[in-house]
Amino acid sequence: MDVSNVFEVFGPAAPWAAATVGVFVAFLVAAAFWQGRSISFWPPQIGRRLTPLASRAFRSSRLGGRAGTAGRAAAPQREYGVDQSRDFYQEIASNYDLRNSGNLVSTHLATVAQLQAIRDQRPGLKVLDLGGGTGKVIAIHFFNDTTMNWTYVDSCPAMAAEFRRNLWGHPLGRGSEVVVDDMNRALGQLEAHSYDVIMLSLVLSSMPEPPDFGVLRRLLRPGGSLIVTDINPGYTRDNPLYKVWVDGAVVALRIMPVDPFEVIRRAGAAGLRVAEQKTIGEESFYYSFLLVFTPDPVRPRRRRAEASA
Structure with missing residues (x-):
């Protein structure tokens, strides 16, 4: 039915009829939004109503809550400690990327920008991605790079499966080595001085203890970069539970504050010097931090001199 048909049916009352229909549609859309339904304008469709718990999670994510949170007030049905982070991420892997907040996206993009800048200077970049997750927030930005070599390490098989699925069929996927193992055990099996970039992107807060920075330095090539990002420790102390809604239940990981x-200090003791540091988020209360380290060429010579003395 086109506009002329509407006027034929309703005559002079057609504008009033159209306005009534418009108000009714707007009411349906508003009601669907607050109920947590999915809304598609083309093709026109309103999805099923979520459970009350899911609806709260939806509204929390729309209001810019922490990525993956299911409403700060919602009590988790299952809570994991960082010593159980593998089990937590195994459970949430398929939901991990659904509710990335603006601050988390900005954190990931800061890491991507660092990688892009390094790649411009070093074609054929060799990257070691520790705790690489699904690959959808960082690795996928380089999906079509035919020269980059990507070594992915994660202890969670479900996360590794998501990584393979997200990069399947693309050059980076074909050029990736996927290692599913405990990070510290995997690090001990990698060849020294092999990587241009090592990444710990939002990983340390999910670990009981940080990795040995001396081992990370050993793995870097001369002039290589270690990129570390994580959440402001003050934010973590105020919001220690990373909550995710999965199949009608809230599961949570009690994360560790990471002091930049x-x-x-740890990196410096291992012979790594700060090349760049920045905060991400509001100036008055930053959300996350980014640190870039490079091997200090003076440290090995100093150690050899001290040993000979």
């Missing part, structure tokens, strides 16, 4: 100054 402690990261700098």
Whole structure:
């Protein structure tokens, strides 16, 4: 039915009829939004109503809550400690990327920008992605790079499966080595001085203890970069539970605060110097931090001199 048909049916009352229909449609859309339904304008469709728990999670994510959270007030049905992070990520792997907040996206994009800048200087980049997750927030940005070599390490088989699925059929996927193992055990099996970039992107807060930075330095090529990002420790202390809604239940990981100054101290003790540091988020209360380290060429010579003395 086109506009002329509407006027033929309703005559002079056609504008009033159209306005009534418009108000009714707007009411349906508003009601669907607040009920947590999915809305598609083309083709026109309103999805099923979520459970009350899911609806709260939906509204929390729309309001810019922490990525993957299911409403800060919702009590988790299952809670994991960082010593059980493998089991937590195994359970949430398929939901991990559904509710990335703006701040988390900005954090990932800051890492992507660092990688892009390094790649411009070093074609054929060799990357070691520790705790690489699904690959959908960082690795996928380089999906069509035919020269980049990507070594992925994650202890969670479900996360590794998502990574393979997201990169399947693309050059980066074909050029990736996927290692499913405990990070510290995997690090001990990798060849020294092999990587241009090592990444710990939002990983340390899910670990009981940080990895040995001396081992990370050993794996870097001369002039290589270690990129570390994580959440502001003050934010983590105020929001220690990383909550995710999965199949009608809230599961949570109690994450660890990561002090950027402690990261700098550990890295420095291992012979890594800070090349760049920045905060991400509001100036008054930053959400996350990014640190870039490079091997300090003075440290090995100093150690050899001390040993000979």
